[in-house]
Structure formats: structure tokens, C-alpha cells
Amino acid sequence: xxxxxxxxxxxxxxxxxxxxxxxxxxxxxxxxxxxxxxxxxxxxxxxxxxxxxxxxxxxxxxxxxxxxxxxxxxxxxxxxxxxxxxxxxxxxxxxxxxxxxxxxxxxxxxxxxxxxxxxxxxxxxxxxxxxxxxxxxxxxxxxxxxxxxxxxxxxxxxxxxxxxxxxxxxxxxxxxxxxxxxx
Numbered sequence: 727x728x729x730x731x732x733x734x735x736x737x738x739x740x741x742x743x744x745x746x747x748x749x750x751x752x753x754x755x756x757x758x759x760x761x762x763x764x765x766x767x768x769x770x771x772x773x774x775x776x777x778x779x780x781x782x783x784x785x786x787x788x789x790x791x792x793x794x795x796x797x798x799x800x801x802x803x804x805x806x807x808x809x810x811x812x813x814x815x816x817x818x819x820x821x822x823x824x825x826x827x828x829x830x831x832x833x834x835x836x837x838x839x840x841x842x843x844x845x846x847x848x849x850x851x852x853x854x855x856x857x858x859x860x861x862x863x864x865x866x867x868x869x870x871x872x873x874x875x876x877x878x879x880x881x882x883x884x885x886x887x888x889x890x891x892x893x894x895x896x897x898x899x900x901x902x903x904x905x906x907x908x909x
Contacts, residue, residue: 727781727795727819729832732774733857733881775800775855778862778881780830781821791830793823794864794877796884820884824877827869829898835860835881852882861887867898874898 777799780791801818824830838859852858860881867874874896878888894908 727779727797728791730777730779730797731833731835732777733835733860734837736774736857774857776858776881778833778835778860780832780864781819781823792828793821793830794833794862794879794884795819795821796858796862796881822877822879822884822886824866829867829869831865831867831898834863836863837861838881854882858882865896867895 775798777797779795779797781793781795782789782791797819798817838861858881862879862881862884864877864879865874866877872895874892874894876890876892877886878890879885880887
């Protein structure tokens, strides 16, 4: 898995540097990783529960990215700040793979518009943490047709909602690219 991104609303929280260092050290001592559990911290800022990224394959071999994944940053962790109504997901990640000879690029996340359900007063159609409420946009190259496309995935389900095909192949890159207009 490469090039992780989180919901844009969670990217610029202000955290005292000492607090981040203390929590990181505590997490390292607790479970031998530098992962810090996602939660609302004492100063009221929010941390994302989910990260989205490109994924190569599930067999552990290095390959070109062939899909995208949503990773639960709290998987198998006890979080005292977890909301009582928040569903705990059993899987550490949910992946959306492309077909053979299609190659994924890095994702761009677009927040979903809020949905207000008058009966439940929630802004989501699922029980996932709000950091999953994004549209996952991912360019990919289809080698058999020598064309590129934009896939639009629902961040809450990781199911493809739309595919926008280009008439040509876009320059394949890791972090996005610009190409002169095709005439």
C-alpha cells in the first residue's frame, strides 16, 4: 500500500508538537509500531479513522498498483474515545481492485456533501466514522485499450460509482501529472 491520504477535513488539525510526540512514543511502546490510534484528542481536534491509498496486490509481491484501499487505523485497538454508536469494522482494510492489465494511480479524496436524515440526525448513510465520507477519485491506465480513465469510488463502501473514460492514455505517474490538450 502506498501514498496514504485522509479526509481533507482532518488534514490540518492543530496539535501541540509535544502532545504528538508523547502519543507517538506511547503507541510505539504499547504495540511496537509508530501508529497512533485515530480519535478526538484532548484539545478537541479530530483525527481520521480511515486512510485511503493505492494497493498493489494481496500476495505480498511487489507490483504496479492495481487498485485502492480504505484502511482502518483503529483496527484491533481499544479506543476509550470511540463513540458508543460507532460500528467497529472487522476487516483491517477494504480494497477495490481493477482488472488484469489495469494500473492505478494515487487517489484524490473529495468530501461528500452532508446528508441530513431527519429520523436519525446523522450525516451519513453508514455507521462508519465521518472520515470515510469521501469520494475516492483514482486515475488508472487500461493497457489493452491504451486509454486512461477516472474511477469514482464511494469511500464508505469502496464500490465503484462511475468510470469516466478518456479518448487517450494520460501520462502515468505517481503523484499526478499535467498533459497538453489533445487536438
